Amino acid sequence: MGLKKKIVSKLAKIADNDWIPNEEHLTELVHLLNDAKDDTETQEKIRNVDLKVLTSLLTAYRATCCDLDIGIYQVLQTLEKFGTDFSDLQPLVFGDEARKNYDNLRKMGLDLHVRITPDDAIKTYFDAPTLWNTVKYHIRPVTEDNAEKIYDVRFVLRFFNSILYPASPLTSKLFVEHNCLALLFSATSSSDSSVRALAFACLQKFVNHLQELNTEIFAEKALILYLIRIFKHGFDTSVPRVSSMITHFFARVSKLILNPSHDVYPQIMAFLCMKPIFDIQNVPEFYKLLFSSSPEHYTEEREWVLSLISEAMLEPMDYQVLQNRAGIKLLLSSFASVWLDRKSRSLILRTLQNAVQMPSVAHDLFTREGLHMWITSVIHSGRFNRWEKNYLSQVFCSLLENERKYQRGEKGKEQACKAATAASRICSKKILSILEGISKDPQFPGEQEKALASINRIEKAIGNKWKRKKKFNAEE
Template sequence: SEMGEKRRRSQKEEADSAEKKKVKRGEEEETEVDSKREKKMRKEEEQIVEVEEVEKKKEKKKKRKSEVEGDEESSSSSIDIFDEISTSSLIDDELIGRLKAFLNDNKDDDSSVVSIRSRASSVPFLSSLLCAYHATRSDADRSIFECLQVLERQYAVNLSALSPLVFDARAKENYDKLKELGRFLHIKLTPDQVLEWLDPQQLWTTTIMGDHPRMGEKQSQLYDSKFVLRLLLSVVQPGSELSCRLFVDRNCLALAFSSASSADEETRRLAMVMLQRFLSLLMELKTDDFAEKSMVVYLIRLFKSSLETEATRVTHVISHFFARVSKLLLNPAHAVYAPICAFLTLKPAIELNQVPELFKLLLSSSTEHFEAEQTWLLNLLTAALVHEKDYRVMQNRSSLRLICSLFASCLSRMDTRKGALGVLKAVASIPAAAYDALIKQNMAAWIAATMQRPSLTRWEVIYLGEIFTLLLENARVYGRGRNGAAVGLALAKITVHSVTRRLGAGGITAADTVAYGHIEKAEKCILREWIASPEANGESTVVN
């Protein structure tokens, strides 16, 4: 029995041992399977990563290739447009339009900016643009100026390499020498030569008529003030050998004064910078002396001290006054020189909301120069009445009634009467002023009564008829209240028959043909609707 017991125990131990070995073998097999599975998964992951890296490399390569192709395409197109302009003898509007569109399309692309900057900085390209430019306000010249601005501001092209930036076909010889000799050997134009480059008559027209509505169709006769002011700034640098008297005589100082009434703030700031630099140049000891130098210095200081802020927009009445006085100072023999100089030295600053020396000049007590003094101020007002604010300044002293009485006076001579008619026409051309003159100043009735005077010439009658038609038409379109519309129409109906009857009392001359045209316009204006503007309000009405 003991032997049997031992045998059973040994058999049991062997069975347990075999079972343990079997379990251990199963665990080892599972571990091996798991390790193989992990290796397989790791291998698959590595393959996926390799595939992704290959795809990324392909995408990068493809992207790099497309960028290179795009750069080459833009570079080739830029080379085409720049070479075309550089070699073209005639740059038309279509070519400038393509250049403008190309510059605007690529100004935000850094790689294109670098490429275009290198091409646009070449002297042949810039000189071709400037030779096609006339510095006027025509559409073609504005497009060229905008291209130059974009090149300078967006592409950082250094335009000072060609300074001074003279323009039009006359500049070709200067730029050809620059291309031939280079910047260091080329002899630049002197400041006086730059002043002589500008047409003084065109500068004066820009000064006096630059903001006037009736110059809308004659923009090619006006200089672009922004460009001309920048050009003049390059010749009034400290130490410049500029002839200061020539600067004043050729209307450059007058342009700076008139630009102070520009609606564009940048233009006003350019004007103020130029006034300050010219003043500093006048104060330098080595600056050439001329007899009127002290008065010019005083005039600039008086203007600057009268401004509330640096870039204050003054009315055209004030800016035109200083522009005309700057020319007057060079002519002491002028009849208005003495009273104007006396006025300038009277106060340390002038009132910006008053017409300077209105009563003293219009009601002149001079026995010799009363007519010259009257016409000087009337011509100033005729050109300076551009906007509603200018009319407000004039009306601060009831100037319209004074001018009407001056025209009707038997003591007034023909030049004075012509000047008065010019002012009345300027008033009638501004809608807000025309409405005020019709409703509050009763100007239509005054015209109707004055036209009946037998002492008037036929020319004066027709001129008054033109003023009457302008007055009615501009008062009709002005945004006013409903009561104002009704009153304006009533006043027009009361006076129109008297005016048209006087205009039609002529013959069949060319002047009378013009008169009949005024009759037709006045009658049509009466037949149209005088309806109040929906957005009209009482505060917009000009108040005396």
């Protein structure tokens, strides 16, 4: 069977009423479509694919990052590249909720069918909490645990782009309330240049939409417009890759603008109004919020900025933005202070844990910040509970493992390796003594298990080789 017949056959199966979405079937179809990228005859044949095929794919689609949804997205994307016209289906609503809409379209035709409005599309087909999860986690690698909890930003941005047309009836306030604007800000941190370009294009379209003459009036409209302009005017290039520290700040502020009663609102609004030019190389208002002088809301302001940092510590560039303000030194020096409460300490620990997951950052923390020595010194304090000591140990384990990988790698140096090995062994002994005490306490079985796991990780890291691999020596 030729390539064209194979593709047509598989597309015909999708059009069947009893078709059940299958990852294997979709993967095969994607491979076949990719093989046809230079076959104009095959492309011409499948370009005018049956409407039932497209609607079946869309009703099976959930716009998440699971394997099944990615397969459907790839099929739809390839068909679009081949020239398939999706304009009759706009807006491209998806899932079981969209089945009735597409059934009506097939029965009544384009002339009589009533398209779903942008507002109804957002409210019905996009979940606001899931959009916020996507804002926070779409930069991170997709895992089985979070694949179905975040949307595929490639599809979502294309959807937003399709509803932000001139004179669109979209309600701007709903777009902000539903975390759509927050996602546009966050998407500018993507490593995919096409995603960033689409995010910036959508931001500009939303600016145009806000400026249109319409009947929608709400108090925060001017502030939202001002926020987007500050963001866009802070860059020299057209489609820069922005640190998550910056984009998460703007995403959070876009939600904050609609909530004037929030404790942090006065401080953030004062910052925005005082500084028309935004510094994209530093965490906004880091010092003022961390060392808040507010007599009433100092705790809330401190936790707000610490939450921002802990969630936005995703890549080395985010670490560098924090370090431009000596951020790690401040967090480490503040950790054991009496003015810091338990929640703030947990946010600092989460920041450190996210940081040491990145090999290059872990090496910098080991060599320049002496994080291993800091952990060794504070873990003996009686002020911290078992949970915090276990968390510190987990940070130490990740730090140790990544430093060992660095020393074993191409950049490892003999003298540096000796120093790192000696320091790691000395610190490990002291930390193991704390963990052994926790592991022998049956009163808290959960913490006991964590301590035992950390002991195994430390012993394994110390027991393995740290010297640079021979293959890298041979290359020199």
